[in-house]
Amino acid sequence: MRRFGLVAVSFISLLSFGHPSFADEYKLLPALAMHGEPKYGEDFKNFDYANPNAPKGGTLKLGATGTFDSLHPFIIRGQPALGLSLGFMSLTYESLMARGWDEPFTLYGLIAKSVEVPDDRSGIIFNLRPEAKWQDGKSITADDVIFSYEALRDHGRPNHRMYYKKVESAEKLDELRVRFLFKRNGDGAIDREMPLIMGLMPILPKHEWEGRDFDQTSLRIPVGSGPYKVSKMEPGRNITYSRDKNYWGQNVPAQKGLHNFDEIRFDYYRDDAISLQAFKSGQYDLRREPDPNKWAVSYDFSAAHDGRVKLESFPHKRTEAINGFILNTRRDLFKDRALREAMGYAFDFGWINRNLFHDLYKRSSSFFPNSELACFGIPEGDELALLKKFSDRLSPEIFSTSVSPPQTDGGEESLRDNLLHAADILKRAGYVMRDGKLYKDMRAVEFEILLSDPVEEKIALQMVRALQRLGISARARTVDSAQYQARLAAFDFDVIVGKWFNSLSPGNEQLLFWGSSAAKQQGSRNYPGIQDPVVDALAAEITAARSRDDLITATRALDRVLMFGRYVIPFYYLGADQIAFWSQLHHPDVTPLYGPIIESWWKNPGF
Numbered sequence: 001m002r003r004f005g006l007v008a009v010s011f012i013s014l015l016s017f018g019h020p021s022f023a024d025e026y027k028l029l030p031a032l033a034m035h036g037e038p039k040y041g042e043d044f045k046n047f048d049y050a051n052p053n054a055p056k057g058g059t060l061k062l063g064a065t066g067t068f069d070s071l072h073p074f075i076i077r078g079q080p081a082l083g084l085s086l087g088f089m090s091l092t093y094e095s096l097m098a099r100g101w102d103e104p105f106t107l108y109g110l111i112a113k114s115v116e117v118p119d120d121r122s123g124i125i126f127n128l129r130p131e132a133k134w135q136d137g138k139s140i141t142a143d144d145v146i147f148s149y150e151a152l153r154d155h156g157r158p159n160h161r162m163y164y165k166k167v168e169s170a171e172k173l174d175e176l177r178v179r180f181l182f183k184r185n186g187d188g189a190i191d192r193e194m195p196l197i198m199g200l201m202p203i204l205p206k207h208e209w210e211g212r213d214f215d216q217t218s219l220r221i222p223v224g225s226g227p228y229k230v231s232k233m234e235p236g237r238n239i240t241y242s243r244d245k246n247y248w249g250q251n252v253p254a255q256k257g258l259h260n261f262d263e264i265r266f267d268y269y270r271d272d273a274i275s276l277q278a279f280k281s282g283q284y285d286l287r288r289e290p291d292p293n294k295w296a297v298s299y300d301f302s303a304a305h306d307g308r309v310k311l312e313s314f315p316h317k318r319t320e321a322i323n324g325f326i327l328n329t330r331r332d333l334f335k336d337r338a339l340r341e342a343m344g345y346a347f348d349f350g351w352i353n354r355n356l357f358h359d360l361y362k363r364s365s366s367f368f369p370n371s372e373l374a375c376f377g378i379p380e381g382d383e384l385a386l387l388k389k390f391s392d393r394l395s396p397e398i399f400s401t402s403v404s405p406p407q408t409d410g411g412e413e414s415l416r417d418n419l420l421h422a423a424d425i426l427k428r429a430g431y432v433m434r435d436g437k438l439y440k441d442m443r444a445v446e447f448e449i450l451l452s453d454p455v456e457e458k459i460a461l462q463m464v465r466a467l468q469r470l471g472i473s474a475r476a477r478t479v480d481s482a483q484y485q486a487r488l489a490a491f492d493f494d495v496i497v498g499k500w501f502n503s504l505s506p507g508n509e510q511l512l513f514w515g516s517s518a519a520k521q522q523g524s525r526n527y528p529g530i531q532d533p534v535v536d537a538l539a540a541e542i543t544a545a546r547s548r549d550d551l552i553t554a555t556r557a558l559d560r561v562l563m564f565g566r567y568v569i570p571f572y573y574l575g576a577d578q579i580a581f582w583s584q585l586h587h588p589d590v591t592p593l594y595g596p597i598i599e600s601w602w603k604n605p606g607f
Helices: 002-015 142-155 158-164 194-199 272-280 292-297 337-344 349-356 381-388 412-428 454-468 481-489 509-514 533-544 548-565
Strands: 027-029 031-033 059-065 097-099 106-109 112-117 123-128 167-174 177-182 228-234 238-243 263-269 286-288 309-315 322-327 432-434 437-440 446-451 473-478 495-500 568-570 576-582
Touching: 031 194, 059 272, 059 286, 106 112, 112 194, 123 142, 123 194, 142 158, 142 167, 142 177, 158 509, 177 194, 263 272, 272 286, 272 454, 322 337, 337 412, 349 454, 381 548, 446 454, 446 481, 454 473, 454 495, 509 533, 509 548, 533 548
Parallel strands: 059 263, 446 473, 446 495
Antiparallel strands: 027 112, 031 106, 097 106, 112 123, 123 177, 167 177, 228 238, 238 263, 286 576, 309 576, 322 495, 322 568, 432 437
């Protein structure tokens, strides 16, 4: 009866506002899946990848490279410390709902115990838990939710601004209930991901921010609602979080078995080489090793031999990051697709993989590698039908040829054949070679590859040498992290080595990554400056998908158009997480779909 009453009251109250979707009944739900049904029922006790009996205690010491100068993670200014908010270990701030990491995209109750959503997803009501508290003891209310939405919409990072501008209205229904209604697209459709986007919105305490400038960086100790408080720090060097013994959410099912350490400390190191040596000497406890070369040769030390340090590879099924040389099409030089395509033939993956990475990598041939979302072969079936809608704006080649990047086997002959093909592309596009240099319209083809990590230098220098054989003059330049971030935010670069992380349920972030509007917005992640109405339309198809099959179709079509554009010279991926850790750490037996969740680990009592 209570469930029926909530639904009825919501439905009746909505009718008076005349929104076209209010003919749809709002359904009360404890969890919300992007597509299909949630894995866990209303009475679930904990996620399968969390051990509810894990012991509490000890300090987890982690290493980071670079620096930090802010405890305000919601604006583009400054470099925020790790651990504050959504991202790697969300310790201080929380969202309305918690993500389940063994499903593509499903949210479970956290600050909000339940939600109410109509079938067309034109709105959502969040029902807050009365027991939810800020770390200063004050209750979390609807006013905090609306304040967070407005502050992030108007002053937050580019992704927040883009997402929350899709909200038509935000209304406080009572102290513990908030309703968001969503704008319709130009075609009248609703972005079906928006209820989940709002569920992941970080919630900030209104009373802590009143009278303060949201746009300014700050080292003020934040007041959040999460399981940890900032207890001490040395800006740029280290930060320590202490577990809040009065954490309100410790018995919420989505939190059971997580957050097992009394303290979590991040120590910052100038570069990764120093960080690795610090780990080997026991200065921190756990290290994710993304470099297969280091994994193969740099962990040959006594603690790894005698079992004090464990080396484990955790295969996963998530979409791997797409990384590579990113070509900035805001520069006149890289507006020419023919040049971008030719440059791809100079990347000798076979040689790099064999000589630098012990043949452990696989070549990325998609913006969604290691997943069912990646396009392959030539388009067919539903993907072909979708692409044909845009045939007047797409090259005929996209329907008849593979968009996979050129391959090499590591031998000189293989690279030479690729460079000959690249030279032919350039010649047909009007480029000429004179005295060993390549020209177009009397302008030499030369540019800078901007780097932030010395580890990237070997790959960049290999590319520089190969490009020289085409008459292209490239130079690699490594700068410190602060300068790199400033130039990245302003799109002040020719070529960078960068990456994007995609989930198994891509959505609104695709417009932030590749959308035309984002190309003009400083601080966005549309690093190549892509401005293509077909890309915009296909990204919209993803958010409008009503089934998993529709989502896969739209994502493969978008992937194919992006790959055909040759905006990125893709590198490689592993398909597993390589983690080295000191043996006093333990992890659950179950590894979720997205890979290990460090929040579920624990330490032997006494350490």
